[in-house]
Structures are given as C-alpha cells and as structure tokens.
Amino acid sequence: MKRAGRKFSQYWRGNVMFRVGFVLTAVMLLFVLIGAIHTPYPPTAMNEGAKLSGFTPAHPLGTDHLGRDMLSRLMTGAGTTLLIALGTVLIGAFCGSVIGALCGYFGGLLDESLMRIVDALFAFPSILLALLFVSLFGSGRYHVIIALGIAFIPSFARTVRGEFLRERGRDYVTSARLHGVSHLRIIFFHILPNAGDVLLSSVLIGFNNAVLAEAGLSFLGIGVQPPDASLGRMLSESQQYLFKAPMSALLPGFLLVWMILGFSLAGEGVRAGER
Amino acid sequence: MNDNALLTVQDLQIDFHDHQTPETAVYDFDLTVFPGEIVGIVGESGAGKSLSALAVAGLLKRHSEIRAGNILFEDEDLLHCGREILRSYQGDEIAVIFQEPMSSLDPLMRVGLQVEESLVVHHPEIDAAERKRRALEAIRSVGMEDAERVYSSYPHELSGGMRQRCMIAAAMIAEPKILIADEPTTALDVTVQAQIIELLKRINREKRTAILFISHDLSLVKQLCERVIVMKDGRIVEEGDTLRIFEHPKHAYTRELISAIPRVEKKEKQAKDQDRDLLLAVSGLDAGYGRIPADNEAGKKRLFSLRADGRQILYDVSFSLHAGEILGLAGESGSGKSTLAKTILGMIPKLRGEIRWEKKSGAAMVFQDPYGSLNPAHTVGWILTEALTKGKRRNFPEDEKALHDRLVQSLEQVELPEAFLERRPSELSGGQRQRVAIAEALISNPDVLIADEPVSALDVTVQAQIITLLEKLREETGIAILIIAHDLRVLYRICDRVLIMKKGRIVEQGNVEKIYFDPQQPYTKELLRAAGIRTNGEPDMTNGSRM
Numbered sequence: 001m002k003r004a005g006r007k008f009s010q011y012w013r014g015n016v017m018f019r020v021g022f023v024l025t026a027v028m029l030l031f032v033l034i035g036a037i038h039t040p041y042p043p044t045a046m047n048e049g050a051k052l053s054g055f056t057p058a059h060p061l062g063t064d065h066l067g068r069d070m071l072s073r074l075m076t077g078a079g080t081t082l083l084i085a086l087g088t089v090l091i092g093a094f095c096g097s098v099i100g101a102l103c104g105y106f107g108g109l110l111d112e113s114l115m116r117i118v119d120a121l122f123a124f125p126s127i128l129l130a131l132l133f134v135s136l137f138g139s140g141r142y143h144v145i146i147a148l149g150i151a152f153i154p155s156f157a158r159t160v161r162g163e164f165l166r167e168r169g170r171d172y173v174t175s176a177r178l179h180g181v182s183h184l185r186i187i188f189f190h191i192l193p194n195a196g197d198v199l200l201s202s203v204l205i206g207f208n209n210a211v212l213a214e215a216g217l218s219f220l221g222i223g224v225q226p227p228d229a230s231l232g233r234m235l236s237e238s239q240q241y242l243f244k245a246p247m248s249a250l251l252p253g254f255l256l257v258w259m260i261l262g263f264s265l266a267g268e269g270v271r272a273g274e275r
Numbered sequence: 276m277n278d279n280a281l282l283t284v285q286d287l288q289i290d291f292h293d294h295q296t297p298e299t300a301v302y303d304f305d306l307t308v309f310p311g312e313i314v315g316i317v318g319e320s321g322a323g324k325s326l327s328a329l330a331v332a333g334l335l336k337r338h339s340e341i342r343a344g345n346i347l348f349e350d351e352d353l354l355h356c357g358r359e360i361l362r363s364y365q366g367d368e369i370a371v372i373f374q375e376p377m378s379s380l381d382p383l384m385r386v387g388l389q390v391e392e393s394l395v396v397h398h399p400e401i402d403a404a405e406r407k408r409r410a411l412e413a414i415r416s417v418g419m420e421d422a423e424r425v426y427s428s429y430p431h432e433l434s435g436g437m438r439q440r441c442m443i444a445a446a447m448i449a450e451p452k453i454l455i456a457d458e459p460t461t462a463l464d465v466t467v468q469a470q471i472i473e474l475l476k477r478i479n480r481e482k483r484t485a486i487l488f489i490s491h492d493l494s495l496v497k498q499l500c501e502r503v504i505v506m507k508d509g510r511i512v513e514e515g516d517t518l519r520i521f522e523h524p525k526h527a528y529t530r531e532l533i534s535a536i537p538r539v540e541k542k543e544k545q546a547k548d549q550d551r552d553l554l555l556a557v558s559g560l561d562a563g564y565g566r567i568p569a570d571n572e573a574g575k576k577r578l579f580s581l582r583a584d585g586r587q588i589l590y591d592v593s594f595s596l597h598a599g600e601i602l603g604l605a606g607e608s609g610s611g612k613s614t615l616a617k618t619i620l621g622m623i624p625k626l627r628g629e630i631r632w633e634k635k636s637g638a639a640m641v642f643q644d645p646y647g648s649l650n651p652a653h654t655v656g657w658i659l660t661e662a663l664t665k666g667k668r669r670n671f672p673e674d675e676k677a678l679h680d681r682l683v684q685s686l687e688q689v690e691l692p693e694a695f696l697e698r699r700p701s702e703l704s705g706g707q708r709q710r711v712a713i714a715e716a717l718i719s720n721p722d723v724l725i726a727d728e729p730v731s732a733l734d735v736t737v738q739a740q741i742i743t744l745l746e747k748l749r750e751e752t753g754i755a756i757l758i759i760a761h762d763l764r765v766l767y768r769i770c771d772r773v774l775i776m777k778k779g780r781i782v783e784q785g786n787v788e789k790i791y792f793d794p795q796q797p798y799t800k801e802l803l804r805a806a807g808i809r810t811n812g813e814p815d816m817t818n819g820s821r822m
Contacts, residue, residue: 171648175712176621178640179719181666189666193652 008186011270018269024262028255032082035075044068044227052245064234064248065241078255084145084223084230085210092150092210093203096156101187103157104164115161118154126151126209127216134222135237141230144223148213152206159202163195196268204267208260215256231256280347281452281485282308282331287344289326301327301509308453311483313475315500315517317493317532319734320705320753323509324489328455332371333361343383366393370446372439374458380430380438387426390414390445397449411671413444417474426753436467440474445680453485454478460495464607465761466566469805472499491735493536494764494807497521505529524532535739537768539791539808553633554722554755555619556594560628562618563587587626588614590779596723599753601745603766603787605802606776612759615641615776616725619757639716643728645708649700655711657698659685681718688751689744708735710744717748724748726758730765742769763806767791775799 010020040060041047047059048068054062061070099118103111121129126148133147168191169175176186211231217223218232226233231252238249280371287304290297301323308314316324329335346353348369353361370393373379380389391410394401401409407426414422417440430438439459446454456475472495473797479486490496496503496517499666503520505513505528513526563586579664588611596602606612617623619630620638632638642648650658659682664670669680683693689710700708709729716724726745730738746769749756761768766773767787774784775798783796789809794800 171642171644172650174622174717175640175642175648176650176661176666179621179662179665179715181661185666190650190652190661194650196652 002136008095015269015272017265017272021262021265021267021269024258025266027172028078028177028259028262031075032079035072039069039072039075041069041072043072043229052241052248054245054247061251062245062247070248070251073229073234074231074251074255077231077234077252078259079228080141080224080228081211081214081232081256082259084141084148085207087145088148088152088213089203089206091106091146092152093156093199095149096153096158097160097192099198100160101164101192102163104161105168105191107165108156111161112268115157118157121151122154122158124151126213127220128230130213130217131220131222134217139222139225140232141224141228144214144217148210148217151213152210155206156202158194159198163198164191167191167194180200185218201267201270204263204270204273207263208267211256211259211263231259279309280305280307281310281312281349282487283328283345283347284331285345285347287327287330287346288342289323289330290340290342292338292340297340299342299509301330303730304344304511306331306487306504308485308487310452310485311479313479313486313488313500314500315488315490315503316506317496317497317503318488318506319491319532321508322506324506325457326486327506328457328489329371332369332455333365334371343573354445357729363397366446366451368452369455370453371455371457372442372446372459373581374461374601377430377438377462378433379442380710382430384424384429384435385440386428386430387411387414388449390426390441392445393449409448410444413448414441417441417444417447418470434467436470439463439467439471441470443474443478447482447484450482451484453487453672455487455489457489458491459488461490461492465763465805466607466801468495475499493521493532493735498807505532522802531736535735537739537742537764539767551600552598553595554598555633555638556629556631557595557619558631559631560589560592560618560627561587561626562589562614562616562623562625562628563626564614588779589618592628592779592781594774594784595755596755598722598755600751600772601749601756601758601770603770603773604757604759604776605761605763605766605773607761608800609778610776611779612776613727614779616727616757616759619726625670634722637719637721638723638725639719639721641709641712641716641724641726641729645705645712646700646732648712649708649715651700653696653699654696655686655700655703656682658711658715659696659718663718666740685714685718686711688717688748695784704737705733706740709733709737709741713741713744717752717754722755724754724756726756728760729758731760731762738765744770763791763802763808767808775802 012022012125045068047069049065049067050056050059050063051067052065053059056062059069059071061074063069064073099114103114123171129151130144130147133150134143137143173186173190176190181190214223215232215235216229218230219236221236224230224233234252237250238245242249284304287301288299289301293301295738302430304323304327306314306327316328319322326335326339330341335341341354344354347365351360353364380386387410390413391406394406394409411422411426414425417561419425419437419440425433425437427440431543433441460471463471475488476499478484488496488500500517503515503517504511505520505526507528513520513524513529520529521533524533592615594602604612604615614623618625620640654818660678663681682696686693686695691707691710691714695707695711699739699759700711703711729745730741733741742765745756747760748754757770758766770787771788772785773787774781775796776782778797783790783794783799794803
C-alpha cells in the first residue's frame with residue numbers, strides 16, 4: 001500500500017498528462033458512483049407526456065424518445081459501460097499476463113505453441129470475435145464481458161511476454177535460481193512486480209479499447225439489451241432522432257470521449273513515467 | 276591568461292536540470308592546455324570530469340547548462356561565438372572520442388565513410404578520391420595495415436579495439452589541435468587498452484596534437500599524461516605534474532585514490548598450508564552453448580536434423596579449490612571466465628570432464644553489476660529473506676524475531692546498518708549494493724563464493740573497500756572464494772593462487788608470487804605487461820612511492 005502511494009505520487013509529480021487524466025477519470029467515477037446510489041428517476045421509467053423534451057427543470061438533460069430521463073440513463077449507462085470495460089480488462093489482463101509470463105519466461109516449445117494460438121486470436125478483429133461468441137452463447141452483459149475479455153488476451157500476452165523476455169536474462173533472476181527459488185515463484189514474485197508499470201499502462205489503454213468495443217457491440221444491438229442503458233446502447237437508440245433531438249446522441253458521445261480521454265491520458269502519463 | 280595557451284577554461288560552472296531544482300555539477304573549473312600537451316582529468320563517477328570536457332567541445336546534453344565561466348580556444352570565445360563558428364571548430368580543430376566504440380559508430384554505415392565524415396563537413400573542397408586516400412592513410416596511421424578492408428567494413432565486422440582505432444582515425448583525419456578522449460579504453464581488454472594508450476602517445480608525439488584524457492584509472496593517467504587534474508564532487512581538488520601528484524599528493528582525496536590502487540610488489544604472503552580440505556575438483560572440463568557438433572558429425576548435413584550451431588567455449592579445464600582459499604581467474608573478455616563459473620554452478624551443462632564437490636553444501640554467486648543482480652522491485656529485507664528461505668517460509672521455521680535477527684546479522688557481516696532492510700536497491704550506492712549482493716550470497720552459508728568481476732563496475736576507492744570486505748569475510752568464515760577479474764592488480768591484492776585463461780584454456784596456474792614475478796607463459800607476461808606490472812624483479816612502475 002505504501003508502495004502504491006509512492007508510485008502514485010511519482011506519477012502525479014511526473015507529468016501533466018497523468019494529472020489531467022486522473023482528474024477526468026475521478027470525476028467520471030464520482031458521476032457513476034452517484035448514479036449507482038441514486039438517480040433522479042428510475043432509468044427505465046417512461047414519461048409519456050415528455051418525449052424528447054429539451055432541457056427542462058424536471059429533466060435537466062432532457063428525455064429520450066420514450067420519455068426516459070436522460071441524466072438518469074447517462075448515470076447508469078456510463079456505469080454499465082465502465083463495468084463491462086473493467087470486466088473485459090480484468091479477464092484480458094489476467095489471462096494475458098499468465099500466458100505472456102509463462103511464454104516469455106520458459107520460451108522454447110511452450111512459447112512457440114501458445115504464442116501461435118494467441119497470434120491466431122490476434123488476427124480476428126475483437127468485435128468479430130465477440131460477435132461470434134455472442135451469436136453462439138446469446139447476448140447480455142456477462143456474455144459481452146467474457147467475449148471481449150477473450151478478445152483482449154492477445155495484446156496483454158504480447159506485452160507481458162516482451163517484458164519477461166527482457167527480464168529473464170537479468171542477474172537477479174539467475175541469482176534467485178541459484179538460491180533454489182522455484183520457477184513459479186520467480187515468475188510471479190520476482191519478475192512480475194518489475195513489469196508492473198508496463199502492465200498498468202497497458203491496462204489503462206486497454207480500458208479505452210474495451211469502452212469502445214462495448215459501445216460498438218451495443219450499437220450493433222448485440223451488447224446490452226433494452227431497456228437497460230449503456231453508452232453504446234443510448235447512441236444506437238438516438239440515431240433515428242439525430243436531427244430532432246441532437247442532444248440525445250451528443251450527451252452519451254460526450255461522456256464516451258470524456259471517459260476515453262481520462263484513461264488514455266493517465267495511461268500515457270504512466271508510460272512517460274517509465275522512461 | 277597565458278598567451279600561447281591552446282585552450283583556456285576559467286571558472287566554469289555547469290548546472291544539471293534533471294530534477295526540480297537545478298543542481299550544480301561542476302564548480303569553478305579551470306583548465307589550461309598548451310599545444311602538444313597531454314593533460315589528464317581523473318576522478319570517480321559523478322566527479323564532473325566528463326561533463327567539463329564535453330562542455331569544452333560544446334557537446335553538453337539537454338539537461339546540463341553552463342551557468343558561468345569562459346572557454347577560450349586560441350582566441351575564440353567558444354561560449355559566445357555562436358553556433359556556426361562553434362560548429363566550424365567541432366571535429367576540425369577539436370575532436371572527441373568516446374568510451375563506447377560500439378555505440379559511437381553508426382552500425383549501418385561503412386566505417387570508411389565515417390572516418391572521412393569530418394572532411395566532408397569541414398573541407399568540402401576536397402574531392403572524393405582525395406578523401407578516400409586520406410581516410411586510408413588515417414586508418415593505416417592508427418595501426419591497421421589492411422586499410423582497404425577496414426574502409427569498406429561495417430562496425431560489427433570489427434573488434435572492439437579496431438572500432439576504437441577507427442574512432443581515433445575519424446577524430447584525427449582533420450588533424451585537430453586537441454583531442455578530447457573520454458574514457459577511451461574503459462570498454463576494452465587490458466592488452467588492447469595498452470595498445471590504444473601507445474597509439475595516443477604516438478599521435479601526440481608525431482602530430483603534436485594536445486590530448487585531454489579523461490579517466491577513472493589512475494595507472495593509465497600516470498602512463499600517459501604530463502599533467503593531472505584530480506576532481507571530486509564537481510571541484511578540482513588538486514592539479515600538477517604527474518610525477519609530483521603521484522609522489523607527493525597534497526590533498527587527502529588524491530592520497531586516498533592513489534592508495535586505492537592495489538600494489539603489486541613482492542611481499543611475503545604467509546605460505547598457506549596445503550593440507551586444507553579439498554572443496555572442489557574440476558578435471559578435463561569441456562563446455563559450451565547450444566548443440567555442439569561432435570567430431571564424427573562435422574561436415575555432415577542432413578535434412579531435418581537439428582542444426583549443430585552451438586559453440587564450445589571451455590577446453591580441458593582442470594583446477595582445484597580448497598577451503599579458505601581465494602583463487603583468482605584472470606583473462607580477457609571472451610576467454611571463457613564467466614562460462615567456467617556458470618558451468619561449475621550447473622547453469623550450463625558440461626560436455627566432458629568432471630566437476631566434483633567434496634562437501635554437500637553449495638556455492639553462491641556475486642555478480643559484476645549490482646544494478647542488475649538485486650531485484651529493483653523489492654526491499655533489501657525481502658531480497659535477503661528470499662535468499663535465506665529459497666522463497667518458502669517453511670524453510671526457515673523459526674519465528675519472525677529470529678528471522679529479523681538473522682537478516683540484521685547478515686547485514687552486519689557486510690558492515691551495513693539494520694535500517695537498510697527497508698531500503699530498495701535504487702536508494703543505494705554502487706558499493707552498498709554490492710555489499711547487499713554479498714550478504715545475499717552468504718546468507719545461506721555456502722562453502723564457496725564465486726564472484727564474477729565483483730568490483731569492476733565500482734569506483735576505485737569503493738573497489739578497495741569491497742576487496743577488504745571479501746578478505747575479512749574469508750578470515751571470519753573460512754569461506755573459499757573463486758574471484759573472476761580482468762584486473763590483475765585486484766587479483767594480486769586478494770588471491771592466494773591464480774589461473775590465467777586464454778581462449779577457453781587455462782594456460783598457467785599457480786601461486787600469485789610465482790605467476791606475477793616469474794611467469795612462464797608468453798601470454799601471462801603479455802597480460803602483466805599490459806597492466807603495467809614489471810615481472811623480472813623490477814619494482815612496479817605504476818605506484819609512485821617506490822620510484
């Protein structure tokens with residue numbers, strides 16, 4: 001914990017990008033957290049009398065085509081998107097790290113065979129892979145998480161493998177071997193902490209891709225199902241009313257940009273700090 | 276100011292902007308170089324010697340800045356003359372060679388073109404044929420006979436010594452008035468180092484080129500320079516004629532530096548009793564990397580057979596190591612010293628021969644680079660615990676208190692305080708790191724310590740401390756030490772016996788006194804001569820007090 005605090009202050013002092021990214025992300029998280037506790041209206045409650053209303057005192061950000069409160073839907077929708085992105089990145093980072101670590105550390109036949117599978121996975125666009133998965137197993141947010149998570153494994157595996165290839169030749173690894181420390185312990189307790197910075201920055205950047213992928217899937221109608229809200233879902237629903245009520249598309253779009261800007265700036269900041 | 280001085284530097288102050296607040300790296304640096312003179316700047320890392328010299332050449336890097344002072348070259352004020360004029364001096368009148376011949380040559384460009392580059396820049400009137408003629412002449416003049424081949428080679432086709440010669444040829448082709456040499460031999464083997472020093476001397480003699488020689492190695496400076504400047508922490512602490520500095524150093528730091536050079540003079544080491552326990556016996560050892568072609572397979576190529584692309588490194592190596600003994604292993608880079616250490620430790624499989632450990636308990640290793648051998652992600656306490664418990668807490672069944680005491684005791688052994696348990700490697704100096712690395716190696720109570728170049732990455736004064744520490748540990752624990760080093764002076768200081776290795780074979784071995792003062796093999800003699808050690812009874816020339 002002390003170490004995390006020191007790392008944080010190192011990044012914070014390190015550069016402006018990290019600071020701006022961190023503040024943007026923090027504000028976004030606050031918005032989503034409030035939404036999880038309390039929204040002005042239930043996000044799926046329809047108000048027949050006020051469809052596509054503009055900004056009114058009752059609905060400060062207006063309503064959508066079914067008369068649902070935009071602010072409430074944005075709060076929960078952003079939360080759903082974040083949650084899916086988080087799950088995706090966790091699955092991708094965890095499986096990817098394990099595969100990358102084993103391949104990079106042991107090399108040889110294991111590396112060759114596992115990495116070829118990963119390469120094959122890499123060759124599919126992640127949306128296509130998710131499409132395949134969802135059409136096989138059905139849609140819904142948990143299926144989306146698993147599908148995107150699998151699609152995200154290759155990039156993490158590649159990054160972590162590269163780190164391990166570099167670190168495994170260092171003397172501290174040789175030294176640990178000579179002391180009789182087991183291979184698995186060397187991988188996870190000796191080398192992995194040294195790949196922490198790289199992993200953190202690829203997690204933050206992966207988060208972006210996950211947010212976009214969720215939006216894409218939901219936009220195509222195979223992600224989050226109505227009446228639930230997610231940013232992609234909201235964009236998709238708003239497209240028919242783009243000219244009548246531009247705000248119903250602009251607001252979720254704006255939140256999406258905000259979210260991605262926050263993560264990518266923070267990620268870049270971490271990466272700059274490594275140098 | 277002196278009228279006929281070639282280069283005059285006055286009150287130079289250089290600041291670093293790497294951190295939040297600027298730090299002064301060089302204070303009040305004064306320097307005068309006369310035409311045809313060789314001036315040395317010595318000091319340990321961080322003393323500001325390279326920075327000062329680079330400032331003279333106008334080559335300061337992004338984070339450093341000249342805050343005050345004057346640099347006069349002949350009559351030109353180099354600090355205020357403007358970029359264009361400064362550039363007309365760089366590479367033409369003022370030439371620089373760097374430490375790493377590997378990285379200071381462009382790997383994608385033929386060497387010849389790099390040698391003649393300063394002519395292209397400064398003398399566009401010279402045509403291509405004439406440039407090539409001069410380049411060939413320059414390459415020949417730095418001692419490479421097959422100039423045509425070198426001219427059309429790429430850097431990776433040349434050895435380290437040849438690359439450094441090419442750098443010197445490139446620097447000398449425009450016949451500069453001053454050559455700034457920043458640690459030009461540090462990355463080279465001793466015998467090559469001696470040749471480069473000879474070459475610099477010859478250039479100075481024949482062309483009257485002044486040389487500003489920057490080095491951490493006092494014995495080199497003493498061989499080459501007429502005048503020496505000693506720097507510490509950004510300041511000049513002493514300056515004077517080389518002989519005077521070495522014979523009557525005034526400043527305490529200079530005295531410390533000089534006394535840190537291990538002396539090689541005949542001493543009566545107590546004859547170690549020969550009947551001590553044998554710990555390790557190696558006989559007829561062959562080893563190497565990869566799949567090595569067997570004799571009867573050579574030349575045969577079969578489809579789908581695994582390619583035998585390995586290389587044998589060690590040939591018929593035999594030696595023994597006894598309890599409480601310090602055995603030195605000397606040789607140039609590529610001679611197989613580190614491979615031998617790794618083979619003994621079982622990290623490289625042996626091909627033939629025998630490695631016999633007489634006792635059950637094991638060996639531990641100390642590496643050259645303490646920046647790489649300590650895990651940067653963990654604290655010293657964690658690293659030591661890991662070495663003690665082999666990563667499993669149940670291997671050390673006593674309670675936390677006992678564990679803590681054991682760690683503290685282990686730090687005490689290498690003369691570090693308890694507080695270091697909480698520190699990370701990045702918070703330690705090079706010498707402190709190497710102490711921690713030694714503590715890490717010793718914590719599992721091995722019988723044998725294998726130390727691969729344990730002091731060559733350290734400053735001289737720190738080297739002396741680490742060597743003293745190893746001697747003390749041997750006295751206290753009776754551990755046997757196999758120490759690998761290219762520095763023959765270091766080995767003389769600490770070893771009972773030495774092995775001399777060349778191209779994977781042991782060419783000579785025996786008692787230090789015998790090897791150093793009565794060497795039998797020509798290669799041993801060459802190594803000793805290159806290190807400035809006289810063998811036939813003459814006193815050691817590199818240490819002032821006996822001259």
